Amino acid sequence: MAVLKGAAIFGQSGGPTSVINASAAGVFTEALKQDCITKVYGMAHGIKGALDEQFYDMSQEDLETFELMKTTPSSALGSVRYKLAKAEDDDTDYKRLLEVFKKYDIRYFFYNGGNDSMDTCNKISKYMQKSGYEMRVMGVPKTIDNDLFGTDHCPGYGSAAKYIATSTMEVYLDARVYDKGMVTILEIMGRNAGWLTAAAQLATIKGCGPDLIYLPEKPFDLDDCMNKVAEIYKKNKNCIIAVSEGIKDKDGKYISEYGTDLAQQKDSFGHAQLGGLAATLANFAKQKTGAKVRGIEFSLLQRCSAHLGSKTDVEESFRAGQEAVKAAVSGVTDHMVAFERDMSSGSYVCNTKLLNLSEVANTEKTVPLSWIKDDDSGLTQDFIDYALPLIQGESCPPMVDGTPVCTS
Amino acid sequence: MAVLKGAAIFGQSGGPTSVINASAAGVFTEALKQDCITKVYGMAHGIKGALDEQFYDMSQEDLETFELMKTTPSSALGSVRYKLAKAEDDDTDYKRLLEVFKKYDIRYFFYNGGNDSMDTCNKISKYMQKSGYEMRVMGVPKTIDNDLFGTDHCPGYGSAAKYIATSTMEVYLDARVYDKGMVTILEIMGRNAGWLTAAAQLATIKGCGPDLIYLPEKPFDLDDCMNKVAEIYKKNKNCIIAVSEGIKDKDGKYISEYGTDLAQQKDSFGHAQLGGLAATLANFAKQKTGAKVRGIEFSLLQRCSAHLGSKTDVEESFRAGQEAVKAAVSGVTDHMVAFERDMSSGSYVCNTKLLNLSEVANTEKTVPLSWIKDDDSGLTQDFIDYALPLIQGESCPPMVDGTPVCTS
Numbered sequence: 001m002a003v004l005k006g007a008a009i010f011g012q013s014g015g016p017t018s019v020i021n022a023s024a025a026g027v028f029t030e031a032l033k034q035d036c037i038t039k040v041y042g043m044a045h046g047i048k049g050a051l052d053e054q055f056y057d058m059s060q061e062d063l064e065t066f067e068l069m070k071t072t073p074s075s076a077l078g079s080v081r082y083k084l085a086k087a088e089d090d091d092t093d094y095k096r097l098l099e100v101f102k103k104y105d106i107r108y109f110f111y112n113g114g115n116d117s118m119d120t121c122n123k124i125s126k127y128m129q130k131s132g133y134e135m136r137v138m139g140v141p142k143t144i145d146n147d148l149f150g151t152d153h154c155p156g157y158g159s160a161a162k163y164i165a166t167s168t169m170e171v172y173l174d175a176r177v178y179d180k181g182m183v184t185i186l187e188i189m190g191r192n193a194g195w196l197t198a199a200a201q202l203a204t205i206k207g208c209g210p211d212l213i214y215l216p217e218k219p220f221d222l223d224d225c226m227n228k229v230a231e232i233y234k235k236n237k238n239c240i241i242a243v244s245e246g247i248k249d250k251d252g253k254y255i256s257e258y259g260t261d262l263a264q265q266k267d268s269f270g271h272a273q274l275g276g277l278a279a280t281l282a283n284f285a286k287q288k289t290g291a292k293v294r295g296i297e298f299s300l301l302q303r304c305s306a307h308l309g310s311k312t313d314v315e316e317s318f319r320a321g322q323e324a325v326k327a328a329v330s331g332v333t334d335h336m337v338a339f340e341r342d343m344s345s346g347s348y349v350c351n352t353k354l355l356n357l358s359e360v361a362n363t364e365k366t367v368p369l370s371w372i373k374d375d376d377s378g379l380t381q382d383f384i385d386y387a388l389p390l391i392q393g394e395s396c397p398p399m400v401d402g403t404p405v406c407t408s
Numbered sequence: 409m410a411v412l413k414g415a416a417i418f419g420q421s422g423g424p425t426s427v428i429n430a431s432a433a434g435v436f437t438e439a440l441k442q443d444c445i446t447k448v449y450g451m452a453h454g455i456k457g458a459l460d461e462q463f464y465d466m467s468q469e470d471l472e473t474f475e476l477m478k479t480t481p482s483s484a485l486g487s488v489r490y491k492l493a494k495a496e497d498d499d500t501d502y503k504r505l506l507e508v509f510k511k512y513d514i515r516y517f518f519y520n521g522g523n524d525s526m527d528t529c530n531k532i533s534k535y536m537q538k539s540g541y542e543m544r545v546m547g548v549p550k551t552i553d554n555d556l557f558g559t560d561h562c563p564g565y566g567s568a569a570k571y572i573a574t575s576t577m578e579v580y581l582d583a584r585v586y587d588k589g590m591v592t593i594l595e596i597m598g599r600n601a602g603w604l605t606a607a608a609q610l611a612t613i614k615g616c617g618p619d620l621i622y623l624p625e626k627p628f629d630l631d632d633c634m635n636k637v638a639e640i641y642k643k644n645k646n647c648i649i650a651v652s653e654g655i656k657d658k659d660g661k662y663i664s665e666y667g668t669d670l671a672q673q674k675d676s677f678g679h680a681q682l683g684g685l686a687a688t689l690a691n692f693a694k695q696k697t698g699a700k701v702r703g704i705e706f707s708l709l710q711r712c713s714a715h716l717g718s719k720t721d722v723e724e725s726f727r728a729g730q731e732a733v734k735a736a737v738s739g740v741t742d743h744m745v746a747f748e749r750d751m752s753s754g755s756y757v758c759n760t761k762l763l764n765l766s767e768v769a770n771t772e773k774t775v776p777l778s779w780i781k782d783d784d785s786g787l788t789q790d791f792i793d794y795a796l797p798l799i800q801g802e803s804c805p806p807m808v809d810g811t812p813v814c815t816s
Contacts, residue, residue: 016585045587074581081586165811166715173482173814174712177424178489179453206811279684296707304582307574307716310810391810402718402799403573403614406581 004136005036006107008325009050010058011043012075013082013113013120017144017156018163018306019317020112021069021076021407026321027110027140028058029066034329037108046080046111047120051096055104065407070314071397072406073306084120087127094127101133108136108328112321114143114154118336119361125334136328139336139357140320144303146195149363150355151338155320156303158313158390161199163305164188164298165391168200171296172208172240180292181237183229183285187278187297191246192216193366196302200242201379202387211239213378216246217366220255225281226288228376233289245277256280307404311393316350323352336360341389348389412542413444414515416733417458418466419451420483421490421521421528425552425564426571426714427725429477429484429815431520434729435548436466437474442737445516454488454519455528459504463512473815478722479805480814481714492528495535502535509541516544516736520729522551522562526744527769533742544736547744547765548728552711554603557771558763559746563728564711566721566798569607571713572596572706573799576608579704580616580648588700589645591637591693595686595705599654600624601774604710608650609787610795619647621786624654625774628663633689634696636784641697653685664688715812719801724758731760744768749797756797 008031012020024042031040042056043049056077069076087094100106111121118139125137141148146157168186175184188197194215203209211232214220225241232239247255259280278295286293316339323337335354342349371383397404416439420428432450439448450464451457464485477484495502508514519529526547533545549556554565576594583592596605602623611617619640622628633649640647655663667688686703694701724747731745743762750757779791805812 012585016582048587072581073578075585078587079585162810167709167713169811169814170481170712170714171708173480174424174708177420177483177487179456179486202811205809206813207816208814276687279687294708296709297705299704300579300582300702301575301704301709304578305575306578388810393810394804394807396802399802401613402570402796402801403577403610405614406577406616408615 003036004107004134005038006105007039007041008037008108008110009041009043009055009106010110011046011049011112012077012079013046013111013117014079014143015303016074016079017142017303018073018159018309019156019314020074020142021072022314022317023112023140023142023155023321024076025066025069026318027325028061030322030325031108032059034325036329038105041104041106042077045078047082047084048080049078050100051093053100068397068405068407070318071306071309071395073304076407083116084123087123091127094124097124098128098131098133101128101135107134110138110140110324110328112140112142114145114148115360115362115364118357121336122334122357122361125357136333138324138328138332139360140324141336141338144196145190145193147193147364147366149360149365152341152350153339153390155313155317157195158310158316159306159308159395160196160302161202161387162310162391163302163308164196164199165202166308167298168203168210168242169206169208172203175240176238181233183233183282183289183291183293184240185278185281185285185293185295186210186240186242187245187276187295188242189298189302190216190244192364194244195367197242197244198367198379198383199387201383202391204378205384209378210242212241212376214241214243214247214376215367215372216244216248217369218372219250220247222249222255222258222284225376226284229285230289233291241281243277243281247277259283307396309395310391311395312390314395319352327354411444412515412544413446414513415447415449416445416516416518417449417451417463417514418518419454419457419520420485420487421454421519421525422487422551423711424482424487425550425711426481426567426717427564427722428482428520428550429480430722430725431548431550431563431729432484433474433477434726435518435733436469438730438733439516440467442733444737446513449512449514450485453486455490455492456488457486458508459501461508476805476813476815478726479714479717479803481712484815491524492531495531499535502532505532506536506539506541509536509543515542518546518548518732518736520548520550522553522556523768523770523772526765530742530765530769533765544741546732546736546740547768548732549744549746552604553598553601555601555772555774557768557773560749560758561747561798563721563725565603566718567714567803568604568710569610569795570718570799571710571716572604572607573610574716575706576611576618576650577614577616580611583648584646587645589641591641591690591697591699591701592648593686593689593693593701593703594618594648594650595653595684595703596650597706597710598624598652600772602652603775605650605652606775606787606791607795609791610799612786613792617786618650620649620784622649622651622655622784623775623780624652624656625777626780627658628655629657630663630666630692633784634692637693638697641699649689651685651689655685667691715804717803718799719803720798722803727760735762
């Protein structure tokens with residue numbers, strides 16, 4: 001394979017994570033080492049930055065910045081949710097990108113994101129090939145949702161899972177202090193895949209897990225859930241439920257809409273945002289049990305709490321970025337870096353592999369139904385064996401004067 | 409002062425904190441060292457445990473347990489919210505306590521809590537004195553609300569403040585990733601005192617603080633707030649507001665009730681719990697700005713996140729427990745241990761002092777109005793100088809297999 005000489009560009013896309021910048025640091029440090037890469041750019045706000053010629057020149061940054069990026073949550077370059085049209089329907093953006101790539105002699109395109117971002121990579125690559133513009137396009141996986149197809153797990157998941165497991169344990173301890181008891185609803189991210197909510201199961205290892213766990217992989221039955229809550233509360237004077245934000249009933253209706261229906265039914269003011277799923281379920285639980293109830297949303301905290309990052313996740317995310325650059329330089333294009341678990345030594349080893357972009361794009365990986373217990377009491381040992389290696393080790397930004405230091 | 413020989417009992421009361429068990433560890437380790445203390449008991453669920461003879465024998469615990477208690481959040485013994493009647497009105501509980509104290513020869517009574525708990529101490533002490541039962545009663549301060557009168561600050565506040573400052577920084581970074589912008593409302597605990605919400609100001613030191621901060625110390629004007637939000641959003645495409653759960657309008661009405669009014673007005677189902685303050689304000693902000701909005705409640709997490717404890721707070725909390733025992737053994741009764749700041753060396757030194765229980769009970773300390781900026785943009789440097797020493801140093805439970813180890 002002939003050496004391809006030119007500039008490289010990297011962008012971050014979709015929802016941020018605690019470790020998305022670790023992958024960026026991996027791409028940048030590796031790209032800056034490569035002789036064939038003449039310049040290294042970071043796109044401001046993903047593909048929008050490429051379209052608008054809003055780049056950062058990463059060769060201006062020092063090694064300390066890249067080191068700090070490993071522990072800085074959220075997207076340091078800025079992210080975007082922007083879906084490219086099909087080139088057949090509207091090729092405006094593609095033409096513009098080609099123009100920009102030519103202008104800056106950009107020959108390496110790295111994009112960090114989930115399903116949609118891999119779709120973006122795929123479309124760009126196909127267009128450039130058709131236009132005869134030589135370019136290597138590589139995807140770097142990222143999503144706390146852990147729903148990317150073909151990879152054992154996704155960068156970002158381990159840290160979010162560690163935060164969720166730890167916070168669930170802490171809430172468990174807090175919820176048990178009074179002799180009166182309480183019903184607590186933990187609302188966890190995940191519209192279609194329940195990997196994040198499943199992570200609450202990891203709190204059971206230390207005896208501090210939820211009583212019930214509901215993932216979007218299975219239809220949610222409100223009456224059945226409330227009967228179980230009442231039974232557990234009656235027995236233990238306490239009940240903790242972890243629910244995915246995306247749980248739906250058998251008719252495909254989001255449970256979170258039950259609450260807004262109630263609010264909207266009578267008043268146009270509240271709109272669809274008054275009270276989330278946790279508040280809605282807490283209200284139902286109060287009606288059913290008369291108990292003190294509390295709905296807790298982990299909200300953005302679960303995806304940005306780099307102060308409680310998984311060291312395993314940070315290191316793997318960095319490596320995913322490095323491997324994307326190495327592969328591209330060696331001649332690979334149209335692939336995403338993926339993880340492969342090797343347990344042959346008896347303990348967890350994570351290897352990387354490459355997946356064809358068209359295999360990955362727009363396919364979601366959900367939690368296997370066989371890992372979800374039939375009685376809604378949680379996940380099986382298979383899940384624990386799967387997830388536990390991903391939360392190992394602690395990563396925290398340098399703490400100065402009581403709070404973290406991050407790049408800006 | 410004659411040596412008083414007998415058993416000691418310790419209880420935890422009110423809302424738990426990340427460090428309440430550190431004070432318990434301080435009391436227990438110190439009490440077990442004292443020759444005049446014949447037995448050391450822990451009350452299950454505070455004063456209720458004393459009334460019901462539900463004790464733990466703490467001499468059965470090993471040193472490792474006490475060490476682990478320092479980093480275990482929530483009340484290890486169980487807490488309670490139980491207000492004793494005035495003895496003049498109903499002396500049933502007091503008679504029962506005297507009976508129990510006599511039965512177990514309990515001569516030392518230590519109680520860990522906030523305003524109400526100091527009131528409980530005070531009442532018990534006065535009754536026992538009147539009954540001629542020799543006893544030493546000491547309060548150990550505790551409250552994330554930091555509203556105890558007469559002490560520079562309260563055990564529990566530093567760790568909660570550290571969590572709030574760090575989480576605010578993380579949310580700040582997360583809220584800025586998209587070029588579209590967002591309005592974020594952070595709801596922080598504090599019904600009458602704004603110390604916890606004020607801690608969001610500490611995030612500004614690293615440039616990641618809120619744009620607006622509202623404490624219950626000042627009447628909240630919804631229109632004025634929304635005008636400011638709109639202005640800031642227009643200018644920066646982003647706005648973060650930190651609000652105390654206890655903010656009220658000029659008529660003394662809780663702003664959190666504005667939302668439930670709307671829900672209740674038309675439907676009896678939603679009760680007072682559908683949507684909290686953050687959701688309510690987020691709805692108003694959406695109406696005003698059309699922006700993407702997000703309401704985030706730090707909820708229980710702010711008081712139980714021992715994984716991000718302040719080392720200063722943990723050590724001071726432990727010491728508060730120790731000092732209570734030392735003082736009681738030396739003959740003091742009817743006092744609470746308090747903190748006094750000594751800045752004479754140019755840096756923060758925390759000394760302990762003793763306050764008369766009747767001085768402390770039922771008096772709340774709020775944030776000085778002169779520390780709250782008139783334009784609602786936050787707290788002055790005086791507050792930062794006050795709070796910053798309290799969040800110094802990191803305390804975390806031992807992490808084993810990716811999650812914390814706590815006592816149970």
